[in-house]
Amino acid sequence: MTQHQIRTVQCLSPAGLHNMAYxxxxxxxxxxxxxxxxxxxxxSGDFDNMARALCDVYRVVCPDVVGRGRSSRLLDPRHYHLAQYVSDMVTLLARLDAGTVHWFGTSMGGLIGMGLAAMKDSPVSKLVLNDVGPALNPAAIARIADYIGKDLRFASFEEAHRYIRDISLPFGPHSDEEWRKLAADVLKQDTDGQWILHYDPGLAVPIKALTPEQVRQSEAMSWMAYDAIACPTLLVRGAESDLLTPEVAKAMTERGPKARLVEIPGVGHAPTFQRADQIAVARDFLLA
Known part of the structure; x- marks a missing residue:
């Protein structure tokens, strides 16, 4: 079985230092x-199968974005936003001493990749956007924001596993073993023995503070960033996605980097890339 290392890099927010694990x-x-x-x-555990499949060709690096998994929580939750995440990734790339990189980003990870790829002298030379784009369906954002801010606790792993499975049904069909892995990666036991979610409930603070005007401004800036991307780009869309609409996906094939579009049937937001057929979609593009 292919082994991996877990490392950390120290990053900076306006409120102080934090560690990002990868x-x-x-x-x-x-x-x-x-x-x-x-x-x-x-x-980061979402990419275990992909990393095993591609680490013969790549040095594969999978961070836990700050506030999640093994990474620190921010001292001020108002800084849980894309600009902070992009800044942390620049620090990570400096640690890796990586001149150029290929980038695979699911949802938020894709938005971070867009932000980095849009910059002058960007190190991103190929970009995969997994079910995300410059314009996102407000109803889907509301659905996700509804459960992010809840400080949930479960008496048993099985109870927590059922919850993760229920909110993750848009991921599409998975085996019982795959569902258990998807749940186990984002659950941990607290000191009282209860099962809790791995992330900081404070992630919801900046999302809930957004005004309609800020949302419109953010979308306009996101399209400007997308139009500035020059590297080859693959857009993967879950055919039943409620976050990335068909209209936005089509527009992404016609402007900016003119992304190549691949739709995954029977899947909503977002394809998990746990299985060989989905991993092959990414591998074929990245290694072409």
Whole structure:
């Protein structure tokens, strides 16, 4: 079984220092680096199967974005936003001494990748956006925001596992073993023996503070960033996604980097890339 290392890098927010944990797979001296970044309530473990499949070619690096998993929580939850996440990734790339990278981002991880790829002299030379774009369906954002801020506690792993499975049904069909892995990655026991979610409930603070005007401004800025991306881009959409609409996906194929679009049937938000057929979609694009 392929082994990996768990490391940390110290990053800076306006409120002080924090640590970001990351998993590193493959040869640490390999100049070909693939960075895989998870969605808003997920963790680096989402990419275990993909990392195993690609670490023969890449040095695969999978961070826990601050506030999630093994990473620190921010001292001020108002800083849980894209600008902070992009800044942390720049620090990570400096630690890796990576001149150029390929980027795979699911949902929030894709938005971070967009922000980084849009910059002048960006290190991102290939970009995969997994079910995300510059414009997001407000109803889907509200659905996700509804459960992010809840400080939930469960008496048993099985109870917590059922909850994770229920809110994650848009991921599409998975085996019982796959569902258990998806749940186990984002659950931990507290000192009282109860099962809790791995992330800081404070993640919801900046989301809930957004005004309609700020949402409109953010979307306009996101389209400007997308239009500035020059590297080859693959857009993966769950065919039943409620976050990335077909209209937005089509527009993304016609402007900016003119992304190549692949739809995954029978899946909503977002394809998990746990299985070989989905991993092959990413591998074929990245290694083409």
């Amino acid at each position: 998993q590193e797979w493959g040869d640490p001296d390999n100049p070909r680096v693939l960075v895989c970044v998870h969605g808003v309530t997920r963790v």
